[in-house]
Amino acid sequence: MIVETGHFALVLAFALALVQSVVPLVGARTGEARLMAAGGPVAIAGFALTALAFAALTAAYVQSDFSVANVWQNSHSLKPMLYKVTGTWGNHEGSMLLWVVILAFFGALVAVFGRNLPATLRANVLAVQGWIGAAFLLFVLATSNPFVRLEPAPFEGRDLNPILQDIGLAIHPPLLYLGYVGFSISFSFAVAALIEGRIDAAWARWVRPWTLAAWVFLTGGIAMGSYWAYYELGWGGFWFWDPVENASFMPWLAGTALLHSAIVMEKRSALKIWTILLAILTFSLSLLGTFLVRSGVLTSVHAFATDPTRGVFILGILVVFIGGSLALFALRAGSLTAGGLFHPISREGALVLNNLFLTTATATVLVGTLYPLVVEAISGDKISVGAPFFNLTFGPLMLPLLLLIPFGPLLAWKRGDVFAVAQRLMAAFGGALLAVLATLLLVDGASVFAALGIGIAVWMVLGALTDLAQKSALGAVPLGVAARRFAGLPRSVFGTALAHMGMGLSVLGIVATVAFEVEHITVMKPGETTEIAGRTLRFEGVAPVQGPNFTETQARFVLMQGGVSRGALISSKRIYTARQMPTTEAGILTRGLSQLYVSLGDETGDGGMVVRIWWKPLVTLIWLGGAVMMAGGAVSLTDRRLRVGAPSRRTRPSAVPSGAKA
C-alpha cells in the first residue's frame, strides 16, 4: 500500500509539474497576477509529492519489502539499517528519484525564498523548473520506475553491491546531486531572463546565492566521492580521471567560472551575455553528466544497469534542453544590452582571465571524456583516454591560473595597477620561494618540479592571507584599528580568501602525495616487520571476523617509530555472503596530515600475505582543502548582500521588458 501511494504521488507530481510548466509562463506573458502566483504553491506541492514518493521507496527498503523489484535487486534482510536506507539511492531507479526530489526541493526553495523577486521573473523561473521536473519525472515513470512489484514476492533480496555498502553512499550522492541539480536554478534564471529579454545587475545578485550554494554542495560531493574511492577501492588513488568523475568535474569547473563572472555582472554590469551563456552551459554539463552516468555508454561503477531506452530518453532530454536553451540564447542574446567597459588590467580583467582558463580547461576535459565515444561511433576502434592525457592538457592549462589567483582579489575594479599589487604580494612570493628552497634542501630526492609545485601551493595560501591583511590595512594602521577593520570586512571577502586558500591546500596535498608518496609491495608473515618512509610496520596477525552480511579476514598492523608504537590499523578482505563477492577494505592510519595506507592482496600459500603499503604525505589536505573551499562558499553565502531573500537595496529600473507584454 505504501509503495502504491508513492507511485501515485509520483504520477501526481508529474501532473503538477506540467501545470507548473505552463500556468506561470502564461501568467507572465499575459500579466495575469493570479496565474503567475500559482507557480509557487504548485512547486511546493510538487516537492511534497516527490518527497512522499521518495519516503515510500525508503520505507520499502527499510521494511525489506522484496515484492518491490527494485528492493529485491538491491537489498537484503541482513543488511545493516544504514545501508538499507542509503540503498534507496544506491541503484539507478532510486538514484533518479533522488535527482527528481532534489530538483523539486530547489523549485520549492525558489517559491519560498523568491517572494521579493519581480513577479514575472519568479513565474518564468518556476515554469522552467517545471519543464525540467516534468521531463525527468516522465523519465522516471516511463523507463526507471522504482515502484514495480514482483509476483510472487521472493523471500530474500540480492543485496546491494558491497562497494556501495559504505557511509560514503549516505553522503556522496546527495551532496553531488544538490550541486548538479542546484545549477538548474541558475539555468532557469538564465532562460527566464532570455524569455523576458531583460537582464540587469539585480539579476546577478539573485542568481549568485543559488549558484554559490550549488557550488558548495558540488565541491563537497566531489571531495567526498574522491575520498570514498580512495579508501574503498584499495588502490590508494584519489582521482582517476574516470569519465564519471569528469562528469561531475566539468559542471564544477564551469560553475566556478559562473560564480566569478556573476561577480563582474553584479558589481559592474558587464559580461551579462557571457554570464547567461555560462549558466546555461553549467547546467548543460550537469545534464550531460547525468546522461553519461545513467545511459550506460560508459564503463563505470556508477553505471548500475545498461538499458538503451534510458540512454535514448536522457539523450532526448539533453537535446531538447541544451539545444532549446542555446537556440533561445542565439535568438535573444542580441537584445540584451551590453554592459560596462573596463581596462584589461583590472579586477574585471582578472575575472575574465579566470573564465578563459576555466572554460578552456572544461573544454579539454569534455574532449577527453567524449573522444572515445566519438571514435568508437566513427571508426569502431575502442580507445581509452586516461590520466596521461589529462595530466598533459589540464595540468598546463590550470598552472597559470593557479599562479594568477592571488593577484585577482587585490586588483582594483575598472583599472588596476599590476605592479602595485605585485609589490603587496612580495611577502607571499618570498614565502613561496622559501618553501621551494626548503623542499629542495630538506626532502631527500625532491625534484625541481615537486618543489615548484609546493611553492605554488604555498603562494596561493599566502596570497589569500595577503588579501585579508591588505584589506584590513595590517601594518599601515595601528594593530587595534587593523583588527577592527578585519572584523568589519564583508563576509564575501573572507569567502574569497577561504576558497582560494582551500584551493591552495588541495594543491599542496596533491603535489605532496603525487611527488613524495612511497609505495611498497611485499609479502609479510605474522610477526614480520617492514620499513616504509623511515617507519617500521609490524604485521601482528590475522583473525576471522563475522559481520552482519559478510565474513572477513582482518589483518592487524602496528606502526613503530623508534621502538615505540604509534598506532595500529586493521586492513581486511571481506566476502559478502549474498553475492559471494570479495572486497578489500583498506586500513588507514592518519598521522598528522599524512596517512599510512595498507591494502591486502592474496595469500601466498606459505602463510604469507601480499601487502601493499603506501605512505602518503599530506594526503588529507586534498580533501581538507575541499572542506575549506566549501567553508569559503558558505561564509560568502552569509554575506548580507547575497543572503537568499535579502531585500534589494535599490529599486530596480522599471523598464518595460522587451519580450513580455507588461
Place this chain on the structure above:
Amino acid sequence: MTRKQKRLSVIAGALAFLGAATALTFYALGQKASFFYMPAELQAAALEPGQRVRLGGLVEAGTVKRGQGTEVSFSVTDGERSVPVAYVGILPDLFREEQGIIAEGTLRPDGVFAADSVLAKHDETYMPKEIADSLKEKGVWKDETAGSGS
C-alpha cells in the same frame, strides 16, 4: 594604443591561448590515447615498440601462476587466441579464472604482455563494456553475466 587596438590585442591574446590549448589537446590525444584490443586483434595490430595499449578478454582457466612475491602470470583469451600476461602487484578483488579483465601495459618483443595495471569487474554481474561488446561480436558471450538491474 587606441581603445580599438587594445581590444584587438586582448582578443588576439585570448585566441592565441585557445589555439595553444587546442593544439595541446590534439597532440595529447594523438600521444596518450590507448587502443583496446582483444588477443586476436593484438597479434594482428602493428604496434610501435613501447606503445601503451589495453588488452581485454577472459582469464584463461589454469594459467594463473604466482611467482616470487607479488609476481603473477596468466593468459588472456578471447576463445580464439590467447596472450600471456606478466604482472607485478595486487590483482583486483574480482580477478578470477574465466572472468573478464582489462590489462593495461605494453607488448614485449617476446610476445608477453607486460601489464602495469589490471582491472576487473566492479561486481559479479558486471562485465567491462568493451569486453562484453567484443565477446558478443565473437558469439562467445554467455548471457548469465548480463541482465543485472532490470
